[in-house]
Amino acid sequence: MNLVKYLFSVLIAKRIVATVSALLVIAIGCGAGIWQLSRANTKIALAANLLAKQQMPILQANTGTWTLEEASQRRMIARGQYIPNAAIWLDNRPRPIPPEGSNASQSGFYLMMPMKLEASNDILWINRGWAPRNNQNRETLPLVKTPLGVVNVEGIVFAHPGKVYELGVSKPAIDEGKPRIEQNFDLAGEAKLRGWSQSPYILREVDAGVDDGLLREWAPLTTGVDRHYAYAFQWFALATCGFLFWLITGLRQHRRQNLNGDQG
Numbered sequence: 711m712n713l714v715k716y717l718f719s720v721l722i723a724k725r726i727v728a729t730v731s732a733l734l735v736i737a738i739g740c741g742a743g744i745w746q747l748s749r750a751n752t753k754i755a756l757a758a759n760l761l762a763k764q765q766m767p768i769l770q771a772n773t774g775t776w777t778l779e780e781a782s783q784r785r786m787i788a789r790g791q792y793i794p795n796a797a798i799w800l801d802n803r804p805r806p807i808p809p810e811g812s813n814a815s816q817s818g819f820y821l822m823m824p825m826k827l828e829a830s831n832d833i834l835w836i837n838r839g840w841a842p843r844n845n846q847n848r849e850t851l852p853l854v855k856t857p858l859g860v861v862n863v864e865g866i867v868f869a870h871p872g873k874v875y876e877l878g879v880s881k882p883a884i885d886e887g888k889p890r891i892e893q894n895f896d897l898a899g900e901a902k903l904r905g906w907s908q909s910p911y912i913l914r915e916v917d918a919g920v921d922d923g924l925l926r927e928w929a930p931l932t933t934g935v936d937r938h939y940a941y942a943f944q945w946f947a948l949a950t951c952g953f954l955f956w957l958i959t960g961l962r963q964h965r966r967q968n969l970n971g972d973q974g
Contacts, residue, residue, distance in 0.1 A: 725960055732956035739949025746942035750935045757931040759783070764866070771834055771909065772827050778910045781867040786913055788834050788863050790827040794856045796904070798822040799891045801848075802874050805840060806929040818842040820871050821854060821924060822895055822912070828860055833906045835897065836863055837871045837914040839924030851889055854923040865913040871895050 722729050763783045769776060771788035800822060804815035821838045841852035876893040901908045917926035 725963070728956060728959070732952050735952030736949045739945045739947075739952060743942040743945035743949065746938045746945060750938035750942070753932050753935050753938070760866075760931055768864075769867070771913070772830060776867075776909070776911075778867075778869055781911055782869065784867055786865060786867050788825060788827060788836070788865075788913055789860060790825040790830075790834065790863075791858075791860050792836075792856050793824045793826060793833075796824050797889065798895060798900075799851060799889060800871060800895055801843070801891050801893055803840060803872075805842070805925065807927045816842055819852065819891075822871060823856070824900075824906070824908075825863065831907055832909060833901075834909045835895075835900070835912045836865070837868075837912055838922075839915060839917075839926040841924050849889075849891065851891075852923060856922070863913065863915055864918060865915040867911045868914055869911055870897065871912055871914065 760783050764785055766784055769781055769784055769786040771786055772790070776786075798821075800820040803818055803820045805818060808815060818840050820840055823836050823838050824833045825836050826832075827834055838854075841854060844850040844852075873894050895912075897908065897910070897912065900906070914928065915926055916928075
């Protein structure tokens with residue numbers, strides 16, 4: 711009997727259930743590991759694309775009508791006046807970059823505020839930044855400063871400020887005397903709700919040293935890549951352990967059978 715037939719008989723033919731179980735573990739481990747590597751590569755590619763777009767000339771919101779496709783992920787400067795009473799506080803948003811020395815995420819808000827562009831009737835929504843939530847009273851909003859006059863805001867264009875899981879569909883009612891706290895931001899819904907002519911994107915403000923009570927230390931798109939690599943290693947290690955367990959137990963079982971046969 712040649713070596714291949716011998717190993718097939720010892721490790722597979724006589725251990726069908728163990729072999730199928732091992733193949734299942736190996737397939738799951740390898741599949742999950744490859745998926746984690748794919749997630750990491752996707753984040754790296756997105757970050758590279760974002761960096762390339764940010765090297766392009768800065769767009770001017772007041773001098774052109776830009777589509778989302780043209781402006782997405784590019785730098786833009788907008789000049790106009792905020793409309794504070796129409797602000798929306800997006801809840802359940804972790805601090806983009808945790809404080810130094812801390813791994814725990816801190817819950818808070820993104821402050822979405824509309825800006826009426828100068829010399830235009832168009833509205834541009836600005837993600838002004840992040841502020842911590844009051845843990846004792848959810849509806850006690852952070853104190854932030856909003857300039858009353860015309861200001862220049864520089865930022866990066868995005869389709870939306872990011873989404874979180876939400877049960878049901880929110881149907882906000884306009885109440886000028888009460889701040890709006892929402893889970894997600896619906897750009898088209900806001901235009902319909904108020905009858906505004908809006909830009910088809912939002913502008914995420916970059917940190918310009920403005921002391922207004924908001925943080926704008928945005929996490930890079932590559933955040934979590936190391937974690938994906940660590941998860942991939944764990945899944946591949948599981949697949950390797952499954953294979954080694956199947957191989958070693960098979961050889962031990964065969965050795966015991968040979969010893970028992972010799973004694974007989």
